[in-house]
Amino acid sequence: MKGLYTALMCSFDEQGNVNEKGLREIVRYNIEVSEVDGLYVNGSTGENFLISTEQKKQIFEIVKDEVGDQVKLIAQVGSLNIEEASDLAKFVTDLGYDAISAVTPFYYKFDFEEIKDYYNTILEGVDTQLIIYSIPALTGVNMNLEQFGELFENEKIIGVKFTAPDFFLLERLRHAFPDKLIYSGFDEMLLSASVLNVDGAIGSTFNVNGKRAKQIFTLAQGGKIDEAREIQKVTNDLIEEILNNGLYQTIKEMLKTQGVNAGFVRKPMKQLTEERAIKARELAKKYL
Template sequence: MKGLFTALMVSYDEEGNINEKGLREIIRYNIDVNRVDGLYVNGSTGENFMISTEEKKEIFRITKDEVKDRVKLIAQVGSVNLKEAIELAKYATDLGYDALSAVTPFYYKFDFEEIKHYYNSIINAVNNKMIIYSIPFLTGVNMSVTQFEELFENEKIIGVKFTAGDFYLLERMRRAFPDKLIYAGFDEMLLSAAVLGVDGAIGSTFNVNGERARQIFELAQQGKIAEAREIQHVTNDLITDVLDNGLYQTLKEILKEKGVDAGYCRQPMKKLSDEKIGIAKSIARKYW
């Protein structure tokens, strides 16, 4: 389960329906061109928190059907609705997903005992493994090394997607949990995380920038930090341009420039203006 996982984008049509043909094209592009080690399905990048339970199941089904066993698959099943999370965990496990992941429960200010109950309830309901999805800047949930240690007492919880800029905490966790999987979650900080010894990374920009991500990660593992830093510079220039133009919409337009039917984003995300579509096309030409 080590390596680089794309946080999979989903193609939706202009009415917000799942575009199965486009989704399959995105999947194939990630496997055949980006050559990632796996896909992280139904995370933030897939616009997961704006779709129904049945739509989530459909995305899990299509992805597994297209991938077969070519790469590893992680199913993000987290939800504030614990019953939904368990239902999705069972569904993805039955499909044959290699591991589950779940975002920390958000919006309500859950205490740690409630968070611990949430994870144990999901993973104890299925015969699978769990990767915690920690993204404090969106969920407001900050956990300490001691709290992660409590979660890891459940042997089925095998790691964490660490989407935070607290590299002191990351270093402490790597030191404390050498046998747990730690994935970097911020693409713009991949090199810094790789230097601290993460086992891999899960990134949204890997949908278009997987090759550079691979170079950064492998060069860091080889100790070629100066070379990796130059590629991280280029990657961060790309990320800056994409963020300035609209993250998910721009990534989808870049995929379209590469011949992939990436579709549109779900409302309330807005469509790009003609001007911003032009900027997205220029970004594609600039970096590829």
């Protein structure tokens, strides 16, 4: 399960329906061009929190059908509706996904016992492994070392997608839990996380920047920090320009220049203006 995983985008049509052909093309691009080790399906980048349960299941089915056993697959099933999360966990386990992941429950100020019960409930009656998705900036959930340790007492919880700039906590996690999988979740901090010996990374921009990300990770593992730093600099130039132009919309437009039908974003996200679409195409020409 180690390596680089793309936080997979999903192609939607103008009405917000799943565009199956486009989704399959995004999958193929990530495997054949970006050459990532796996796909993280129905995370934030897949606009997961904007779609219905049936659409989530449709996406899980299409991706598994397209991938087969070519690369590893992690299914993000987390939801404020715990029945939905449990249902999705069973659904993807039956489909043959390699692991599930679940974002910490958000919006309401859950205490840690409630968060722990959430994860344990999702895993009840499911023969699968789970990766915690920790992204405090968006969920408001900050867990400390001891709390991660309590969650890891459930042997089915095998690791964490660590999307936070707290590198002190990241180092402490790595030291305290050498047998757990730790994935870096911030693409712009991949080198810094790699130096701390993470097991891999899961990133949005890997949809268009997977090769560079893999180079950074591999070079850092080999101690070639100066070379990795140069590639991280180029990567961060790209990330900065993408963020300034509109994250998901720009990545989708860049994919379109590569012949991938990446479709549209779902409302309430807005589509790119023509000016921003031109900028996205310029970025593709510059970086891809």
